Amino acid sequence: MEAARQIEEYTIDDIYDLPDGKRAELIDGRIYFMAPPGTKHQRLAGKLFNKISNYIQDNHGTCEPFIAPFAVFLDKDDKNYVEPDISVICDKGKLDDKGCHGAPDWIIEIVSPGSKRMDYYIKLFKYRTAGVCEYWIVDSMEKCITVYDFEHED
Structure with missing residues (x-):
């Protein structure tokens, strides 16, 4: 019996090859x-997205929010792909189709x-x-929002 081939690292191509x-x-x-995601999750994501979109628009901001599913390729390699519930991008040069x-x-x-x-x-x-x-980590079960400000941490 042949041993199953074990893949140690997957790539973005493997994600796109999923059914x-x-x-x-x-x-x-x-x-x-x-x-x-469940109904409660989707309602909360939609409300947050709308609030953020309206705030940016009302203040003539240049950033753009996106709601999942939306592909984020975090690094230049092909080993990282996430779909955050909400992403806000201010550098339009990072965006493509x-x-x-x-x-x-x-x-x-x-x-x-x-x-x-x-x-x-x-x-x-x-x-x-x-x-x-x-x-931000929004935990509706704990009624808590945890904010990590990496830009201003010591």
Whole structure:
């Protein structure tokens, strides 16, 4: 019997090769599968997105918000691909038809029961090291928003 080939690092191509409807993110070559968001999650994401969009527009801002699913290629390599719940990009040069190439200025993740470890640990470290300026973790179960201001940390 032939041993199964073990792939140690996946690439963005592997994400795009997944069957339709299969949601996943890629962080440092490792695939993390995601469950579809629930109704409460989607309502909250929509409300936050609308508030941010309106604020930017009302203040004649140049940044642009995006709601998931929206592709963010965090690093120049092919080992990182995420779909944050909300991404705000101020550098239009990072945007093309595929998504955002490089770190967004602001990312918001809404915690789901199955995403706590991912949002509070794995993504926190990745977003910080990739150059995201600000990261919010919105935890409706705990009624808490945790704000990480990486741009102004000591």
